[in-house]
Amino acid sequence: MRLTSSGRHHAAFEFGDLRVVSLRDGYIDMPPTLLRDEHGCAFDVLPGAVPLVGGNLRLSVNAFFITDGTRSVLVDTGASDAWHEPTMGLLHDALDEAGIDRAQITDVAITHRHLDHVSGLIAPDGSEAFAKLERVWIGAADAPVFTGRLEPLRDRVVPVSEKAAINDWTTAVPAPGHTPGHTVYDIRSGTGRLLVWGDTVHVPTLQFDRPNVAWEYDGDQPRARTARAALLEQLAQPQWFVAGAHLDSPGIARVAPAGDGYALEYLAPRIG
Numbered sequence: 016m017r018l019t020s021s022g023r024h025h026a027a028f029e030f031g032d033l034r035v036v037s038l039r040d041g042y043i044d045m046p047p048t049l050l051r052d053e054h055g056c057a058f059d060v061l062p063g064a065v066p067l068v069g070g071n072l073r074l075s076v077n078a079f080f081i082t083d084g085t086r087s088v089l090v091d092t093g094a095s096d097a098w099h100e101p102t103m104g105l106l107h108d109a110l111d112e113a114g115i116d117r118a119q120i121t122d123v124a125i126t127h128r129h130l131d132h133v134s135g136l137i138a139p140d141g142s143e144a145f146a147k148l149e150r151v152w153i154g155a156a157d158a159p160v161f162t163g164r165l166e167p168l169r170d171r172v173v174p175v176s177e178k179a180a181i182n183d184w185t186t187a188v189p190a191p192g193h194t195p196g197h198t199v200y201d202i203r204s205g206t207g208r209l210l211v212w213g214d215t216v217h218v219p220t221l222q223f224d225r226p227n228v229a230w231e232y233d234g235d236q237p238r239a240r241t242a243r244a245a246l247l248e249q250l251a252q253p254q255w256f257v258a259g260a261h262l263d264s265p266g267i268a269r270v271a272p273a274g275d276g277y278a279l280e281y282l283a284p285r286i287g
Protein backbone atom coordinates (compact mmCIF):
# COMPACT_ATOMS: atom_id res chain seq x y z
CA MET A 16 0.00 0.00 0.00
CA ARG A 17 1.60 3.25 -1.15
CA LEU A 18 0.51 6.85 -0.55
CA THR A 19 0.00 8.60 -3.89
CA SER A 20 -1.58 11.92 -2.88
CA SER A 21 -2.98 13.70 0.11
CA GLY A 22 -4.60 16.98 1.08
CA ARG A 23 -6.52 18.56 3.94
CA HIS A 24 -9.44 16.17 3.63
CA HIS A 25 -8.14 13.07 1.88
CA ALA A 26 -5.25 10.68 1.32
CA ALA A 27 -5.07 8.27 -1.63
CA PHE A 28 -3.17 4.99 -1.76
CA GLU A 29 -2.24 2.55 -4.50
CA PHE A 30 -3.10 -0.94 -3.24
CA GLY A 31 -2.15 -3.44 -5.91
CA ASP A 32 -4.81 -3.17 -8.59
CA LEU A 33 -7.04 -1.05 -6.33
CA ARG A 34 -7.09 2.60 -5.31
CA VAL A 35 -7.98 3.29 -1.69
CA VAL A 36 -8.97 6.83 -0.71
CA SER A 37 -9.39 7.89 2.90
CA LEU A 38 -11.94 10.71 3.20
CA ARG A 39 -11.90 12.89 6.30
CA ASP A 40 -15.42 13.85 7.34
CA GLY A 41 -13.95 15.77 10.28
CA TYR A 42 -13.62 15.12 13.99
CA ILE A 43 -15.62 14.97 17.20
CA ASP A 44 -14.47 15.71 20.74
CA MET A 45 -15.78 13.33 23.40
CA PRO A 46 -15.11 13.06 27.13
CA PRO A 47 -12.66 10.42 28.38
CA THR A 48 -15.31 9.33 30.88
CA LEU A 49 -16.73 7.28 27.97
CA LEU A 50 -13.79 4.87 28.24
CA ARG A 51 -14.48 1.65 30.16
CA ASP A 52 -12.03 -0.69 31.83
CA GLU A 53 -12.30 -4.48 31.52
CA HIS A 54 -14.97 -4.50 34.24
CA GLY A 55 -17.12 -1.91 32.48
CA CYS A 56 -16.15 0.92 34.88
CA ALA A 57 -14.96 4.42 33.97
CA PHE A 58 -11.33 5.20 34.82
CA ASP A 59 -10.51 7.31 37.89
CA VAL A 60 -7.16 8.04 36.30
CA LEU A 61 -6.61 7.65 32.57
CA PRO A 62 -4.06 4.96 31.80
CA GLY A 63 -1.05 5.72 29.67
CA ALA A 64 -0.41 8.72 27.52
CA VAL A 65 -3.84 9.48 26.12
CA PRO A 66 -3.75 12.92 24.52
CA LEU A 67 -6.63 15.25 25.37
CA VAL A 68 -7.74 18.48 23.70
CA GLY A 69 -9.45 20.81 26.16
CA GLY A 70 -10.07 17.81 28.41
CA ASN A 71 -11.62 15.72 25.62
CA LEU A 72 -10.57 12.88 23.36
CA ARG A 73 -10.48 14.03 19.74
CA LEU A 74 -11.80 11.31 17.43
CA SER A 75 -11.18 11.57 13.70
CA VAL A 76 -14.19 10.66 11.54
CA ASN A 77 -13.19 8.89 8.30
CA ALA A 78 -14.91 7.20 5.38
CA PHE A 79 -13.15 5.11 2.73
CA PHE A 80 -13.61 4.86 -1.04
CA ILE A 81 -12.15 1.88 -2.87
CA THR A 82 -12.16 1.39 -6.64
CA ASP A 83 -10.69 -0.87 -9.30
CA GLY A 84 -11.40 1.78 -11.94
CA THR A 85 -14.70 0.16 -12.91
CA ARG A 86 -16.43 -0.90 -9.72
CA SER A 87 -16.21 1.04 -6.52
CA VAL A 88 -17.56 1.06 -3.00
CA LEU A 89 -17.80 3.83 -0.42
CA VAL A 90 -17.56 2.52 3.16
CA ASP A 91 -19.43 4.84 5.55
CA THR A 92 -20.59 8.35 4.81
CA GLY A 93 -19.77 10.59 7.78
CA ALA A 94 -22.17 12.64 9.87
CA SER A 95 -23.56 15.14 7.36
CA ASP A 96 -25.38 17.67 9.60
CA ALA A 97 -26.90 15.04 11.92
CA TRP A 98 -25.09 16.13 15.08
CA HIS A 99 -25.14 19.86 14.26
CA GLU A 100 -21.39 19.84 14.77
CA PRO A 101 -19.46 22.15 12.45
CA THR A 102 -16.40 19.91 12.88
CA MET A 103 -18.02 17.07 10.90
CA GLY A 104 -19.92 16.69 7.64
CA LEU A 105 -17.02 17.46 5.30
CA LEU A 106 -17.32 14.27 3.21
CA HIS A 107 -18.35 16.14 0.07
CA ASP A 108 -15.31 18.43 0.33
CA ALA A 109 -13.13 15.36 0.76
CA LEU A 110 -14.65 13.66 -2.30
CA ASP A 111 -14.17 16.84 -4.36
CA GLU A 112 -10.58 17.20 -3.21
CA ALA A 113 -9.87 13.56 -4.15
CA GLY A 114 -11.47 13.99 -7.58
CA ILE A 115 -14.29 11.52 -6.90
CA ASP A 116 -17.64 12.34 -8.49
CA ARG A 117 -20.28 11.45 -5.90
CA ALA A 118 -22.92 11.38 -8.63
CA GLN A 119 -21.24 8.22 -9.95
CA ILE A 120 -21.28 6.28 -6.67
CA THR A 121 -23.59 3.26 -6.89
CA ASP A 122 -22.58 1.16 -3.86
CA VAL A 123 -22.29 2.29 -0.25
CA ALA A 124 -21.34 -0.13 2.52
CA ILE A 125 -22.23 0.97 6.04
CA THR A 126 -20.33 -0.44 9.03
CA HIS A 127 -23.16 0.30 11.47
CA ARG A 128 -26.18 2.39 12.20
CA HIS A 129 -24.64 5.27 14.20
CA LEU A 130 -25.14 8.78 12.89
CA ASP A 131 -21.47 9.52 12.14
CA HIS A 132 -21.49 6.63 9.64
CA VAL A 133 -24.90 6.58 8.01
CA SER A 134 -26.10 10.20 7.98
CA GLY A 135 -24.00 11.26 5.00
CA LEU A 136 -26.33 9.32 2.70
CA ILE A 137 -28.51 12.44 2.91
CA ALA A 138 -27.11 15.91 2.18
CA PRO A 139 -27.82 18.78 4.60
CA ASP A 140 -30.52 20.10 2.21
CA GLY A 141 -32.41 16.78 2.56
CA SER A 142 -31.57 15.48 -0.93
CA GLU A 143 -29.91 12.14 -1.56
CA ALA A 144 -26.14 12.60 -1.50
CA PHE A 145 -25.50 9.96 -4.18
CA ALA A 146 -27.83 10.40 -7.14
CA LYS A 147 -27.07 7.01 -8.73
CA LEU A 148 -27.10 5.00 -5.51
CA GLU A 149 -28.20 1.42 -6.23
CA ARG A 150 -27.28 -0.52 -3.09
CA VAL A 151 -26.66 0.28 0.57
CA TRP A 152 -25.13 -2.69 2.41
CA ILE A 153 -25.63 -2.78 6.19
CA GLY A 154 -25.78 -5.44 8.90
CA ALA A 155 -29.35 -6.77 9.02
CA ALA A 156 -29.71 -5.97 12.72
CA ASP A 157 -28.84 -2.32 12.03
CA ALA A 158 -31.08 -1.97 8.96
CA PRO A 159 -34.03 -0.56 10.97
CA VAL A 160 -32.12 2.76 11.01
CA PHE A 161 -33.61 3.40 7.55
CA THR A 162 -36.59 5.35 8.81
CA GLY A 163 -37.33 9.06 9.02
CA ARG A 164 -34.84 11.04 7.00
CA LEU A 165 -33.26 7.83 5.64
CA GLU A 166 -36.62 6.26 4.70
CA PRO A 167 -36.35 7.15 0.97
CA LEU A 168 -33.29 4.87 0.70
CA ARG A 169 -34.99 1.84 2.16
CA ASP A 170 -35.75 0.23 -1.19
CA ARG A 171 -32.02 0.02 -1.90
CA VAL A 172 -30.93 -1.47 1.43
CA VAL A 173 -29.20 -4.84 1.20
CA PRO A 174 -29.18 -6.40 4.68
CA VAL A 175 -26.12 -8.50 5.55
CA SER A 176 -26.57 -11.32 8.07
CA GLU A 177 -23.64 -13.56 7.14
CA LYS A 178 -20.42 -13.25 5.15
CA ALA A 179 -21.40 -11.83 1.76
CA ALA A 180 -19.45 -10.85 -1.36
CA ILE A 181 -20.48 -7.37 -2.40
CA ASN A 182 -18.18 -7.26 -5.42
CA ASP A 183 -15.20 -9.26 -6.77
CA TRP A 184 -12.86 -7.90 -4.10
CA THR A 185 -15.04 -6.87 -1.15
CA THR A 186 -16.60 -9.20 1.41
CA ALA A 187 -18.93 -8.02 4.16
CA VAL A 188 -18.21 -9.81 7.45
CA PRO A 189 -20.50 -9.46 10.48
CA ALA A 190 -18.59 -8.35 13.61
CA PRO A 191 -21.33 -7.56 16.15
CA GLY A 192 -20.65 -5.94 19.49
CA HIS A 193 -20.38 -2.20 19.01
CA THR A 194 -23.88 -2.51 17.54
CA PRO A 195 -25.84 -5.71 16.81
CA GLY A 196 -25.33 -5.24 13.07
CA HIS A 197 -21.74 -3.95 13.13
CA THR A 198 -20.10 -5.18 9.92
CA VAL A 199 -16.51 -4.99 8.67
CA TYR A 200 -15.41 -5.04 5.03
CA ASP A 201 -12.55 -7.23 3.81
CA ILE A 202 -10.91 -5.77 0.70
CA ARG A 203 -8.63 -8.08 -1.32
CA SER A 204 -6.08 -6.69 -3.74
CA GLY A 205 -3.35 -8.53 -5.60
CA THR A 206 -0.85 -7.40 -2.97
CA GLY A 207 -2.65 -7.67 0.35
CA ARG A 208 -5.82 -7.37 2.39
CA LEU A 209 -7.41 -4.30 3.91
CA LEU A 210 -9.97 -4.55 6.69
CA VAL A 211 -12.26 -1.54 6.91
CA TRP A 212 -13.37 -2.14 10.47
CA GLY A 213 -15.71 0.68 11.41
CA ASP A 214 -15.86 1.31 15.17
CA THR A 215 -13.82 -1.65 16.40
CA VAL A 216 -11.52 0.94 18.06
CA HIS A 217 -12.46 4.49 19.12
CA VAL A 218 -9.30 5.62 20.90
CA PRO A 219 -6.25 4.36 19.00
CA THR A 220 -3.78 5.79 21.52
CA LEU A 221 -5.15 3.38 24.12
CA GLN A 222 -7.09 0.46 22.67
CA PHE A 223 -4.30 -1.16 20.65
CA ASP A 224 -2.04 -1.25 23.67
CA ARG A 225 -4.98 -2.34 25.87
CA PRO A 226 -7.60 -4.02 23.67
CA ASN A 227 -9.73 -4.80 26.73
CA VAL A 228 -10.60 -1.13 27.11
CA ALA A 229 -14.12 -0.52 25.83
CA TRP A 230 -16.26 2.48 24.96
CA GLU A 231 -19.54 3.41 26.59
CA TYR A 232 -21.29 3.36 23.21
CA ASP A 233 -20.24 -0.24 22.57
CA GLY A 234 -23.78 -1.55 22.85
CA ASP A 235 -22.55 -4.93 24.10
CA GLN A 236 -19.12 -4.35 25.65
CA PRO A 237 -18.13 -8.01 26.20
CA ARG A 238 -19.07 -8.88 22.63
CA ALA A 239 -17.25 -5.80 21.29
CA ARG A 240 -14.12 -6.88 23.22
CA THR A 241 -14.32 -10.38 21.74
CA ALA A 242 -14.73 -9.00 18.22
CA ARG A 243 -11.83 -6.55 18.70
CA ALA A 244 -9.53 -9.30 20.00
CA ALA A 245 -10.31 -11.58 17.05
CA LEU A 246 -9.86 -8.83 14.45
CA LEU A 247 -6.58 -7.62 15.99
CA GLU A 248 -5.21 -11.16 15.90
CA GLN A 249 -6.18 -11.41 12.24
CA LEU A 250 -4.64 -8.02 11.41
CA ALA A 251 -1.32 -8.91 13.01
CA GLN A 252 -0.79 -11.46 10.20
CA PRO A 253 1.40 -10.47 7.25
CA GLN A 254 -0.21 -8.69 4.29
CA TRP A 255 -3.03 -7.13 6.36
CA PHE A 256 -3.82 -3.44 6.69
CA VAL A 257 -6.56 -1.73 8.69
CA ALA A 258 -8.73 1.28 7.87
CA GLY A 259 -10.59 2.71 10.86
CA ALA A 260 -13.40 5.24 11.06
CA HIS A 261 -11.91 6.75 14.23
CA LEU A 262 -8.21 6.07 13.74
CA ASP A 263 -6.31 9.35 13.30
CA SER A 264 -6.94 10.58 9.74
CA PRO A 265 -6.18 9.27 7.21
CA GLY A 266 -6.63 6.19 9.41
CA ILE A 267 -4.85 3.48 7.43
CA ALA A 268 -2.26 1.45 9.29
CA ARG A 269 -0.52 -1.83 9.95
CA VAL A 270 -0.94 -3.71 13.21
CA ALA A 271 1.84 -5.64 14.98
CA PRO A 272 1.90 -7.57 18.26
CA ALA A 273 3.54 -5.58 21.09
CA GLY A 274 3.68 -6.71 24.70
CA ASP A 275 0.24 -7.84 25.84
CA GLY A 276 -1.40 -5.85 23.09
CA TYR A 277 -0.64 -4.41 19.69
CA ALA A 278 1.16 -1.47 18.12
CA LEU A 279 -0.21 0.65 15.31
CA GLU A 280 1.95 1.92 12.47
CA TYR A 281 0.23 4.54 10.31
CA LEU A 282 1.00 4.42 6.59
CA ALA A 283 0.76 8.17 6.02
CA PRO A 284 1.27 11.39 7.97
CA ARG A 285 -1.74 12.75 9.80
CA ILE A 286 -4.13 15.06 7.94
CA GLY A 287 -6.71 17.53 9.24
Ligand SMILES: [Zn+2]
Pocket residue numbers: 129131132214260261
Ligand atom coordinates in the same frame (compact mmCIF):
# COMPACT_ATOMS: atom_id res chain seq x y z
ZN1 LIG B 1 -18.41 6.03 14.98
